[in-house]
Amino acid sequence: MDNTRDKHYWLNIDSHTHISMKGDNVLYFNVYSGKILEFPAEKYGDIIRDLTRKLVSPRNLRVIRITSEELENPIIAEFVGLIREHFMGDRIDTAFSKSKPFQAAPTRTKVHDDVRSHLKDPDLNLGKKIMDYLFEFTLYLNDSCSNECTECRNLYKQSIWCHTSGKKKEHNLDLPALTKFFEETKGCNLTHINITGGNILRYPHLHELSQFLSGVDYPVHFYLHYLNVDDEIEKLGWLKSIDHRFRLLCHFPMDTERFKNAFARVSRMGLNILPIFLVQSEEEYNTLEQMFTGSGIEGMTFLPFYNGENFEFFRSNFFVTREEIESLKPEQRKIDGNSKINMDNFGKLTILPNGDVHANVMTSSLGNLGKQSIYECIFNEMKNGKNWFRLRKHVMPCKRCVFELLCPPLSNYNRALKRNNMCVIYKED
Numbered sequence: 001m002d003n004t005r006d007k008h009y010w011l012n013i014d015s016h017t018h019i020s021m022k023g024d025n026v027l028y029f030n031v032y033s034g035k036i037l038e039f040p041a042e043k044y045g046d047i048i049r050d051l052t053r054k055l056v057s058p059r060n061l062r063v064i065r066i067t068s069e070e071l072e073n074p075i076i077a078e079f080v081g082l083i084r085e086h087f088m089g090d091r092i093d094t095a096f097s098k099s100k101p102f103q104a105a106p107t108r109t110k111v112h113d114d115v116r117s118h119l120k121d122p123d124l125n126l127g128k129k130i131m132d133y134l135f136e137f138t139l140y141l142n143d144s145c146s147n148e149c150t151e152c153r154n155l156y157k158q159s160i161w162c163h164t165s166g167k168k169k170e171h172n173l174d175l176p177a178l179t180k181f182f183e184e185t186k187g188c189n190l191t192h193i194n195i196t197g198g199n200i201l202r203y204p205h206l207h208e209l210s211q212f213l214s215g216v217d218y219p220v221h222f223y224l225h226y227l228n229v230d231d232e233i234e235k236l237g238w239l240k241s242i243d244h245r246f247r248l249l250c251h252f253p254m255d256t257e258r259f260k261n262a263f264a265r266v267s268r269m270g271l272n273i274l275p276i277f278l279v280q281s282e283e284e285y286n287t288l289e290q291m292f293t294g295s296g297i298e299g300m301t302f303l304p305f306y307n308g309e310n311f312e313f314f315r316s317n318f319f320v321t322r323e324e325i326e327s328l329k330p331e332q333r334k335i336d337g338n339s340k341i342n343m344d345n346f347g348k349l350t351i352l353p354n355g356d357v358h359a360n361v362m363t364s365s366l367g368n369l370g371k372q373s374i375y376e377c378i379f380n381e382m383k384n385g386k387n388w389f390r391l392r393k394h395v396m397p398c399k400r401c402v403f404e405l406l407c408p409p410l411s412n413y414n415r416a417l418k419r420n421n422m423c424v425i426y427k428e429d
Contacts (some may be wrong), residue, residue, distance in 0.1 A: 006068065007067070007068040007093065007095075008065055008066070008068070008093075009065070009066050009067075009068070009071070009091045009092060009093055010063055010064075010065060010066075010091070010092040010097060010100065010101050011063070011064050011066045011089065011090075011091050012062055012089050012090055012101060013055055013088060013089040014062075014088055014089050014090075015062070016030065016031050016032055016332070017029065017030055017031070017089065018030075018031055018332070018335055018405070018406075019052060019055075019056055020404065020405065020406075021049065021052055021053070021056075022399075022400050022402045022404070023041065023400065024046055024049045025038070025039070025041050025402050026038075026044075026048050026052050026402065027039070027402035027403065028083065028088055029406060030086055030087060030088050031329065031331060031332050031335070032087075033086065033087065034326040034328070034329035035086045035088075035326065036322060036325065036326055036406075037082055037088070039052075039079065044079075045075070047073070047075045048075065051079065062089075063100055063101055065094070065100075066080075066091070130378055130379060130382065131184075131187070131374070131375060131378065133346075133347055134185065134347055134374070134378060135189055135191050135346075135347035135348065136190065136191055136192060136193065136194070136349075137181075137185065137193040137194065137348070137349055137351070138193070138196065138348070138350040138351070139181070139193065139194065139196070139197075139350075139351050140163065140173070140196055140350070140351065140352045140353050141172065141195065141196070141200050141203040141205075141353065142170065142171060142172045142198050142199070142202060142353050143163065143164045143165045143167075143171050143352075143353045144164065144202045144203075145199045145202075145225075145228065146199070147228070149225075151251075151305070151307065152164055152166065153165075153166060154307075154416075155251070155305065157362050157415075157416065158304075158305055158416055159276075159278065159303045159305070160194050160196060160221075160223060161196065161223065161249060162196055162199070162223060162224070162225050162228075162249060163197075163198065170198075171353035171354045172203060172204055172353055173203075173355065174370075175205050175208060176370075177355050177369040178212065181369060184373060184374045184375070190218045191218060191219075192218050192219040192220065192221055193216075193220055193221070194220075195209075195220060195221065195222045195223065196224075197353065198353075199224070199225070199228040200223075200228075201224070201228060201233065201235055201236070206235055206236075210238045213242050216242070218243070219243045219244065219245060220242055220243065220244050221244070221247060222236065222239065222244060222246050222247060224246070224247070224248065224249065225248075226248050226249065226250050226259045226262040226263070227255075227262075229248075229265055229266060233269070234269075236271070237269060240269070240270050240271065244271065244272055245274055246271040246273045246274065247275075247276050248262065248274070248275045249276055250278075251277065251278035251279075251280075251305070252278075252279075252284050256291060260295070260297075274299050274300075274301060275297060275299070275301070276302075277300060277302050277303070278303050279302050279305065280304070280305050280306075280307050280313065281313050282316075282317070285302060288302070304317070304318055304413070306416045306417055311417070314413075314417065314422070319422050319423050319424050320407055320408065320423040320424070320425065321423070321424050321425065322403075322425055325407070330406055335406065338391070338392070338405045338406075338407075338409060339391070339393070339405055340391075341388060341389060342388055342389060342391060342409045343409045344408070344409040345359065345360060345387045345388055345409070346388045347388070349374070349377065349378070349381075351369060352365075354368070355368045355369040355370045357372070357377040359381045359385050359387035360412065362412055362415050363386070363387055366378075366380040366381050366385065367380060390409075390410050391409075391410070392404045392405070392409075392420070393405075396420065397420065397421055398420050401425070403423070403425050
């Protein structure tokens with residue numbers, strides 16, 4: 001007598017499998033291999049959705065009983081086959097395990113304490129703990145520069161870059177504010193800081209800055225436009241005594257010989273130099289490649305710049321694809337982080353030459369060093385800000401897409417393009 005139709009199995013999904021459900025659509029992702037399995041409603045109906053809901057139920061912990069009769073359903077059979085084929089789970093005959101197999105709940109990496117929930121407790125004193133959330137600073141020392149770059153007012157909004165306000169009155173980050181900054185950030189978990197401005201060689205307190213930086217135990221990144229490399233570059237000779245990275249900035253239109261001379265001059269000083277080029281088209285990128293092939297200049301970084309008219313350049317080269325996500329294989333730590341914080345912006349602050357403190361230069365200030373402490377500025381961002389906690393799950397169309405936690409965090413490029421989904425995965429209605 002054939003009793004195969006009465007057989008039962010345990011269907012379990014491994015803890016290293018990320019599961020996402022949006023409406024009737026379901027996605028399974030193996031964080032080790034990067035393999036993605038999609039089960040869209042238009043193809044699978046509500047069968048995989050209902051099965052997945054049972055699996056992720058807290059009472060089931062990703063293990064459910066399934067019958068041979070259910071496995072005769074071609075959709076369920078395909079699902080189970082794919083899950084097993086790509087090492088996301090297994091099907092076990094209950095004859096080998098009468099009791100439900102033990103399944104550990106997926107490990108969720110601790111990203112940061114939920115500070116926002118802490119802030120709701122009026123009796124809780126966070127004290128200096130809140131300073132633990134500060135990882136990176138960008139200081140704009142001044143806004144003085146004699147160059148007249150066409151896109152100067154916008155370049156710094158998409159990448160760390162030099163910048164001048166274009167106003168007649170020039171600003172320099174005053175010495176008391178600079179002193180206050182270094183005093184308040186002692187003991188923070190800083191990974192590095194960025195130093196830029198207009199032309200930082202014109203900053204009147206470079207000597208004092210060198211004294212502040214002589215005792216830090218983290219890298220310092222300096223940003224200077226190649227057109228500003230002149231005789232005064234010798235002022236930065238002290239950089240050799242600290243852990244530094246010298247970023248030589250360049251964008252089109254460019255004076256090739258002047259750039260090469262600037263690079264050679266900085267190199268002769270023995271500085272740790274990295275050229276950074278902003279590109280706005282494939283033609284610019286190809287020009288740079290041809291220009292510097294065999295030049296001996298290595299380690300160049302290329303950053304895109306959106307000028308309002310090169311959308312197709314971005315779509316063709318920088319929009320995320322499903323294949324890229326599979327090849328990048330985002331770790332569980334990043335997936336968990338994307339659910340709680342903006343992994344690109346969190347822990348970063350920028351101070352402008354007038355002392356204004358921003359979590360993002362494209363949004364309003366959190367305070368001013370002359371009036372508020374860094375502690376107060378961080379508190380303001382934690383409590384009211386929308387940069388460190390700017391998540392895809394809060395914006396359309398990302399919040400209804402199963403790739404929401406797998407895609408890169410929202411960035412200033414999204415703001416510049418006025419588009420949340422810089423991808424070719426989500427299909428517009």
